[in-house]
Amino acid sequence: GENVEQHPSTLSVQEGDSAVIKCTYSDSASNYFPWYKQELGKRPQLIIDIRSNVGEKKDQRIAVTLNKTAKHFSLHITETQPEDSAVYFCAVMDTGRRALTFGSGTRLQVQP
Amino acid sequence: GAGVSQSPSNKVTEKGKDVELRCDPISGHTALYWYRQSLGQGLEFLIYFQGNSAPDKSGLPSDRFSAERTGGSVSTLTIQRTQQEDSAVYLCASSLAGGPSEQYFGPGTRLTVT
Numbered sequence: 322g323e324n325v326e327q328h329p330s331t332l333s334v335q336e337g338d339s340a341v342i343k344c345t346y347s348d349s350a351s352n353y354f355p356w357y358k359q360e361l362g363k364r365p366q367l368i369i370d371i372r373s374n375v376g377e378k379k380d381q382r383i384a385v386t387l388n389k390t391a392k393h394f395s396l397h398i399t400e401t402q403p404e405d406s407a408v409y410f411c412a413v414m415d416t417g418r419r420a421l422t423f424g425s426g427t428r429l430q431v432q433p
Numbered sequence: 434g435a436g437v438s439q440s441p442s443n444k445v446t447e448k449g450k451d452v453e454l455r456c457d458p459i460s461g462h463t464a465l466y467w468y469r470q471s472l473g474q475g476l477e478f479l480i481y482f483q484g485n486s487a488p489d490k491s492g493l494p495s496d497r498f499s500a501e502r503t504g505g506s507v508s509t510l511t512i513q514r515t516q517q518e519d520s521a522v523y524l525c526a527s528s529l530a531g532g533p534s535e536q537y538f539g540p541g542t543r544l545t546v547t
Contacts, residue, residue, distance in 0.1 A: 353533030364538040423476040
């Protein structure tokens with residue numbers, strides 16, 4: 322099955338700085354890569370996703386890049402704000418199971 | 434519109450008892466997923482339904498776990514003879530169609546086995 326590794330496990334940045342979270346995956350056939358944000362005690366919510374036919378996607382301060390050859394993808398948050406503080410999970414669609422395999426999460430803390 | 438709902442929000446049970454967790458997906462969503470999130474951990478896939486059928490049950494951790502979905506809508510996850518290691522938040526998600534599309538999560542059921 323799919324194996325997803327996510328780094329770093331914790332990340333602390335100053336407000337206004339950029340944050341980058343990286344994930345690697347094992348199944349070269351995987352074709353869908355979403356990122357979820359989970360605030361404390363809340364449900365995960367999709368913030369951005371990318372499909373395998375695209376190398377980069379942006380939505381305001383958030384961007385995701387995908388390198389299919391190297392089997393890794395990254396989340397980039399620019400101009401971070403305190404409300405960006407949360408746990409971020411990457412995920413990969415397992416084409417066999419048709420379900421998401423999640424990374425272990427990154428706790429992002431934005432210091433005001 | 435209404436999102437994914439789950440009940441109960443919290444469940445405390447004694448070791449050895451059976452529990453049933455319920456998920457109401459977004460109306461019209463054909464795909465439904467169950468995940469488990471242990472404290473401070475990522476999400477672990479349990480089972481996936483397309484309509485009423487579950488093509489993949491391989492994520493269920495043991496034969497004490499079972500799930501069903503009726504009428505292409507509501508799903509129940511049943512855990513028999515609960516163990517302390519079953520304590521976790523059980524999350525349900527639905528999507529318009531299976532495969533590479535956004536999954537919308539419910540608020541979860543926090544299960545505590547004492």
